[in-house]
Amino acid sequence: MNQSPEQNKDETGLLLKASAKLLFETLMEYTADRVYIKDLNSRFIACSKALAKMHDYDDRHSIEGMTDFDLFSIEHAQQAFNDEQEILRTETPIINKIEKETWEDGSVSWASSSKAPLYLNSGKLAGTIGISRDVTTEIQVQAKLAESEARLREQNEIMRSDYENAQKVQSVMIPGRIPEEAHIDIAYLWKPMASVGGDMISFPRTPDDTLLFVMSDVSGHGATAAFYTVLLKYLTSHSAKAYENDPQAFLNSVNQDVIGRINNGFVTGLAGHFSPRKPDGSRELILSHAGHRQVLIFRKNTQTIELIELPNGTIMGFPSCGASKPQSILLAPGDRFYAFTDGVVEACDKSGEEFGMARLIEEFTKLSNRNTQDTLDAIHQTVLTFTDSLDQQDDVSILGFEVQD
Numbered sequence: 001m002n003q004s005p006e007q008n009k010d011e012t013g014l015l016l017k018a019s020a021k022l023l024f025e026t027l028m029e030y031t032a033d034r035v036y037i038k039d040l041n042s043r044f045i046a047c048s049k050a051l052a053k054m055h056d057y058d059d060r061h062s063i064e065g066m067t068d069f070d071l072f073s074i075e076h077a078q079q080a081f082n083d084e085q086e087i088l089r090t091e092t093p094i095i096n097k098i099e100k101e102t103w104e105d106g107s108v109s110w111a112s113s114s115k116a117p118l119y120l121n122s123g124k125l126a127g128t129i130g131i132s133r134d135v136t137t138e139i140q141v142q143a144k145l146a147e148s149e150a151r152l153r154e155q156n157e158i159m160r161s162d163y164e165n166a167q168k169v170q171s172v173m174i175p176g177r178i179p180e181e182a183h184i185d186i187a188y189l190w191k192p193m194a195s196v197g198g199d200m201i202s203f204p205r206t207p208d209d210t211l212l213f214v215m216s217d218v219s220g221h222g223a224t225a226a227f228y229t230v231l232l233k234y235l236t237s238h239s240a241k242a243y244e245n246d247p248q249a250f251l252n253s254v255n256q257d258v259i260g261r262i263n264n265g266f267v268t269g270l271a272g273h274f275s276p277r278k279p280d281g282s283r284e285l286i287l288s289h290a291g292h293r294q295v296l297i298f299r300k301n302t303q304t305i306e307l308i309e310l311p312n313g314t315i316m317g318f319p320s321c322g323a324s325k326p327q328s329i330l331l332a333p334g335d336r337f338y339a340f341t342d343g344v345v346e347a348c349d350k351s352g353e354e355f356g357m358a359r360l361i362e363e364f365t366k367l368s369n370r371n372t373q374d375t376l377d378a379i380h381q382t383v384l385t386f387t388d389s390l391d392q393q394d395d396v397s398i399l400g401f402e403v404q405d
Contacts, residue, residue: 029060034047047064084130097115110136116130189398194221201213215339216269266318271323275328290321294309297338311325337401337402341398355387
């Protein structure tokens with residue numbers, strides 16, 4: 001007579017219950033975990049083969065009657081004994097405790113252990129049952145990760161400190177000395193995109209104390225570009241010692257020293273000086289550029305802005321490059337000269353539209369009633385408002401001169 005599935009299920013259950021000892025022996029023989037039962041004195045009554053193998057015993061029954069003091073260092077054995085006695089005293093299990101296992105040879109391993117009180121059918125406390133899993137690899141990975149994170153934090157702190165120091169140095173170095181020139185108001189704005197930047201404004205000393213200025217822009221941003229501004233500051237100061245009222249020769253001299261020293265980059269530059277004051281108060285501004293062609297002139301008499309396109313000149317950093325021929329611009333009292341890096345006109349709003357030259361001319365015209373420094377500060381704020389962001393997209397530098405009576 002065939003049995004129903006329910007009858008087969010009931011019979012299988014009864015067989016399994018009747019074979020509890022066989023099931024226990026099978027578990028202890030084949031489980032990869034270290035399972036053990038200990039008496040009230042923390043002596044092994046039974047253990048899995050995996051635990052015996054860990055202690056170099058082929059027969060798991062060989063460990064029966066031993067304690068952890070026979071298998072581990074005193075340090076680990078004492079801690080395990082204390083934990084088990086506390087479980088027996090409080091009848092409270094320990095779940096997933098990470099234990100450090102120290103061995104007689106000095107090696108260390110780690111295990112995740114769970115231990116619980118073990119009772120007889122009568123309810124009498126008989127000992128403890130435990131299961132441990134080797135987590136040495138996980139602990140070592142975590143330790144290496146923590147070490148890497150600590151090292152990364154240390155490196156970040158060093159970088160942060162280096163940036164702060166570089167910012168302090170660069171803010172002192174740029175523009176550095178501001179010359180005092182009678183009848184000329186000098187204003188500048190220098191705002192790196194990050195803590196440091198690749199724009200430079202400088203007023204290097206000349207043999208006859210001519211008012212010479214340099215504005216440059218190193219390609220790229222951040223620390224690398226900033227380091228090159230230190231080089232440019234030195235090179236322009238060095239070339240200015242032999243300045244003979246020729247900004248083209250000056251820029252070409254700087255370029256000769258720059259070639260081969262800026263890896264995978266280039267420099268744009270603008271240099272110029274003022275001639276002696278004329279009887280009517282006007283001054284000649286003699287300019288040359290290396291990839292920095294456009295400048296603006298505000299004419300007081302007409303209240304208009306002129307866009308000046310200087311003669312052709314090429315960027316610095318390459319042997320075949322050369323600065324533009326000098327161009328002289330006459331500035332009457334009240335006239336202003338403005339130079340700026342591309343971070344001004346190329347600033348984009350959220351749609352990708354650039355601030356552009358037309359807007360810059362319009363803003364300079366609107367601000368003509370303000371003093372020169374206030375004008376530059378207002379231009380910078382207008383650019384930030386246009387981009388709708390407090391974060392600049394590039395280094396921003398603006399230089400302004402006003403010829404005064």
